[in-house]
Amino acid sequence: MMEILYDHPEPKKIRIIRRDKNLIYVVGFHVKDRAFVEEFAKALREMELNPRIYRERKGFYSLHAWGANFYDWYKSFCSDDGSPDTERFKAFVHGFEEHVVRGFYESKGSVSIHTSGNLRVRMANKRAKLLEMIRGMLCSWGIDARMYPSHFNNCYSLSVYGTKQVNKLLKIINPCIKTKPRSINREKR
Numbered sequence: 001m002m003e004i005l006y007d008h009p010e011p012k013k014i015r016i017i018r019r020d021k022n023l024i025y026v027v028g029f030h031v032k033d034r035a036f037v038e039e040f041a042k043a044l045r046e047m048e049l050n051p052r053i054y055r056e057r058k059g060f061y062s063l064h065a066w067g068a069n070f071y072d073w074y075k076s077f078c079s080d081d082g083s084p085d086t087e088r089f090k091a092f093v094h095g096f097e098e099h100v101v102r103g104f105y106e107s108k109g110s111v112s113i114h115t116s117g118n119l120r121v122r123m124a125n126k127r128a129k130l131l132e133m134i135r136g137m138l139c140s141w142g143i144d145a146r147m148y149p150s151h152f153n154n155c156y157s158l159s160v161y162g163t164k165q166v167n168k169l170l171k172i173i174n175p176c177i178k179t180k181p182r183s184i185n186r187e188k189r
Contacts, residue, residue, distance in 0.1 A: 029063060035176045036106050037061045047073070086133045097137045102173035104134055111166060119166035126155045134158060143169050 031037060034053075041051040044065050051065035077089045093100045109123035125131050131147055135158055138145040143165055150157040160169055 031061060031107070032059050033106075034061050037063050039176050040103075041065075086129045090133060090136075097140075098173050101134055101137055101169075102175050104130075105173060106175055111170070114161060116161075118161060119163045121160040121166050121169055123158045124150060124152075124155050125158075126153075128156050131156050131158045138169065141168070141172055 037053050041053055041063055044051045044063075047067075049065040049067040051063050054062045054064070056062055077085055077092065079085050104125075105121065105123055108125055109121060111119060111121050114120040123131070123134065128147070135145045135147055138158075138160065143160055144162075145158055145160050148157045148159065160166055
């Protein structure tokens with residue numbers, strides 16, 4: 001018998017499943033970039049979890065891990081309704097801000113060429129508090145970041161404009177996913 005005890009509001013994040021008398025804690029997601037999945041798996045191994053990486057259709061990879069350590073850590077930053085407590089999280093990650101922004105960028109961000117011809121980094125999330133926290137980290141590095149409500153999928157967008165600002169950000173966070181900027185308005189061939 002399987003009973004779902006907790007299901008994170010965003011799909012494929014954290015799910016707690018009870019099978020008979022045992023609790024099984026599951027962390028999972030799927031993405032296209034194998035380097036990101038391997039980096040995340042490495043971090044989970046340091047938390048004494050044993051993640052497994054699966055290759056799926058159309059170039060996707062999924063990662064699944066079982067164990068209470070990650071769930072306990074994750075829940076320590078959430079309020080009773082499951083939303084993140086950004087003040088506790090900021091205190092915990094102090095000194096590791098570049099890693100947090102890198103993880104956020106690699107999971108929820110992209111780099112593109114803006115209509116002005118300069119580079120732009122955009123990160124999106126449904127939780128404005130999380131984006132405000134990331135924006136504060138960027139501002140502390142002297143990077144001007146702007147936040148907007150997005151018309152797509154009821155989320156918010158955090159953007160960094162200008163080739164110098166984008167290069168400064170990418171140099172600080174040193175993403176393991178190396179992307180080449182793509183123009184939004186490509187000419188039809």
